Amino acid sequence: MYSECVSTSERLIESTRELLWERGYVGTSPKAILERAGAGQGSMYHHFKGKPDLALTAIRRTAEELRATAEAVLAGPGTPYERIEAYLLRERDVLRGCPVGRLTMDPDVIASPELRAPVDETIAAVRERIAGVVEEGKRLGQFAPELDGAEIAAAVLATVQGGYVLARAAGSPAAFDAGVRGLLALLSPRTPGVSDQPA
Amino acid sequence: MYSECVSTSERLIESTRELLWERGYVGTSPKAILERAGAGQGSMYHHFKGKPDLALTAIRRTAEELRATAEAVLAGPGTPYERIEAYLLRERDVLRGCPVGRLTMDPDVIASPELRAPVDETIAAVRERIAGVVEEGKRLGQFAPELDGAEIAAAVLATVQGGYVLARAAGSPAAFDAGVRGLLALLSPRTPGVSDQPA
DNA sequence: GTCTATACCCAGATAGAC
DNA sequence: GTCTATCTGGGTATAGAC
Numbered sequence: 001m002y003s004e005c006v007s008t009s010e011r012l013i014e015s016t017r018e019l020l021w022e023r024g025y026v027g028t029s030p031k032a033i034l035e036r037a038g039a040g041q042g043s044m045y046h047h048f049k050g051k052p053d054l055a056l057t058a059i060r061r062t063a064e065e066l067r068a069t070a071e072a073v074l075a076g077p078g079t080p081y082e083r084i085e086a087y088l089l090r091e092r093d094v095l096r097g098c099p100v101g102r103l104t105m106d107p108d109v110i111a112s113p114e115l116r117a118p119v120d121e122t123i124a125a126v127r128e129r130i131a132g133v134v135e136e137g138k139r140l141g142q143f144a145p146e147l148d149g150a151e152i153a154a155a156v157l158a159t160v161q162g163g164y165v166l167a168r169a170a171g172s173p174a175a176f177d178a179g180v181r182g183l184l185a186l187l188s189p190r191t192p193g194v195s196d197q198p199a
Numbered sequence: 200m201y202s203e204c205v206s207t208s209e210r211l212i213e214s215t216r217e218l219l220w221e222r223g224y225v226g227t228s229p230k231a232i233l234e235r236a237g238a239g240q241g242s243m244y245h246h247f248k249g250k251p252d253l254a255l256t257a258i259r260r261t262a263e264e265l266r267a268t269a270e271a272v273l274a275g276p277g278t279p280y281e282r283i284e285a286y287l288l289r290e291r292d293v294l295r296g297c298p299v300g301r302l303t304m305d306p307d308v309i310a311s312p313e314l315r316a317p318v319d320e321t322i323a324a325v326r327e328r329i330a331g332v333v334e335e336g337k338r339l340g341q342f343a344p345e346l347d348g349a350e351i352a353a354a355v356l357a358t359v360q361g362g363y364v365l366a367r368a369a370g371s372p373a374a375f376d377a378g379v380r381g382l383l384a385l386l387s388p389r390t391p392g393v394s395d396q397p398a
Numbered sequence: 399g400t401c402t403a404t405a406c407c408c409a410g411a412t413a414g415a416c
Numbered sequence: 417g418t419c420t421a422t423c424t425g426g427g428t429a430t431a432g433a434c
Contacts, residue, residue: 026226104367155381161364162357168303182354186385
C-alpha cells in the first residue's frame with residue numbers, strides 16, 4: 001500500500017514493481033495494481049498507455065536498482081575472490097527470488113522485445129562485471145589461469161538464479177545457501193599466495 | 200494439438216503439461232487447454248475436479264518423467280565426474296527451460312502445498328542423487344575430500360536451473376552452455392589419478 | 399462421456415464527468 | 417489529474433441436454 005507516499009504515478013510504479021516481483025507479469029492485473037496504489041482506473045491510463053507501458057517503467061527501475069546493487073558489491077573492497085564471495089553471500093530475501101530473473105519465466109515478457117530488453121541488459125551487464133573480476137583474480141594468481149572469466153561469471157550468476165529455484169521449491173532458503181557454499185568451495189583460491197582465510 | 204491420440208483425459212493431461220511448460224500455471228487457462236486438446240468444457244469437468252486438479256495430475260507426470268531422465272543419466276556408465284558431466288551436458292531444449300523448475304516462479308503453485316509437493320520432491324530427489332555421485336567421487340579420489348556432496352549437488356542443480364534463466368534473458372542458449380562449462384572447469388578432477396580427458 | 403448453454407466475475411481498456 | 421461508468425472478451429465453473 002503506497003497510498004501515503006508521493007505522487008500517484010510514483011505509487012503506481014512502486015505497486016507494479018512489488019506485484020511483478022510477487023506474481024510476475026501474467027499474474028499481475030491492473031486492478032491489483034490500482035488497489036495497492038490506492039488509485040482509480042483513470043489515473044493509470046492518464047500516466048501510462050496501459051499495462052505493458054506501466055510494467056516497462058517498473059521493470060526498468062527494478063533492473064537499474066539491481067545493477068547498482070551488484071555494482072556496489074563487485075566494486076567494493078577486497079580481493080577478487082572476496083568480492084565474488086561478497087556478491088554470493090550478500091543478504092537476499094531468498095524466498096522472494098530475483099525480481100529481474102523471475103521475469104524470464106514470464107511468457108509475455110519473453111514474447112515482448114521491449115519488456116525483455118531491460119532484463120537482458122541487466123543480466124548481461126552483471127555477468128560482464130563478474131567476468132572482469134574473475135579476470136582480475138587470474139592476473140593476481142588467485143584463480144587458475146585456465147579458467148574462463150565469462151564462463152565462471154555465468155556459473156556464478158546461474159548459481160544465484162538457480163539457488164532461488166531450489167529454495168522456492170523446498171520452501172526454505174537452505175538450498176540456496178548450500179549451492180552458494182558449494183560454488184565457493186570450488187572457487188576457493190588454490191594458490192596459497194592469497195589467502196581467503198585471514199586472522 | 201493432441202486431437203488425434205488416445206483418450207480425451209489423456210489429451211487433456213498432455214495439453215496441460217505443454218501449456219504449464221510454456222506459460223506456467225497462472226498463464227494457463229482451462230479454455231486454452233480445451234482448445235489444444237480438442238475437447239469441450241464438459242470433458243474436463245467430468246474427468247477432473249477443475250483446473251488445480253488437472254494441473255496436479257499433469258505436474259506429477261512431468262515431475263516423474265524428469266526424475267527418470269535424471270536417474271538414467273546419473274546411474275549410467277562412467278566415473279562420477281563423467282556422470283555429472285553427462286547430466287550437465289545432456290541435451291536440453293534450453294530456451295524452453297525446466298518444466299518443473301519454472302513452476303517455482305508461479306505464485307499459485309507456491310501457495311498450494313499440493314501443487315508444490317511434486318516439484319519439491321523431484322528437485323530434492325535429484326539433488327540427493329547427485330550428492331551421492333559426488334560422495335562416490337570423493338571416495339574414488341576424483342573429488343577433493345573437503346567438498347560437501349550435498350553442497351556441490353545444490354551448485355550443480357542451481358547452475359542448470361539458473362542457466363535457463365540466463366539463456367532465456369539473452370534469448371540464446373549460449374549463456375546456459377557457458378555456465379555449465381564454467382562449473383565443469385571448477386569441478387574438473389584435480390587428482391591426475393583419474394583423468395577426464397581420455398584418448 | 400461429451401456437448402452446449404449459461405452464469406458470474408475479472409482483465410484490460412475507453413469515455414466523459416468532475 | 418482523478419474519478420466513476422461502461423464495454424468487450426476471457427477465466428472458471430455449473431447445469432442439463434444428448
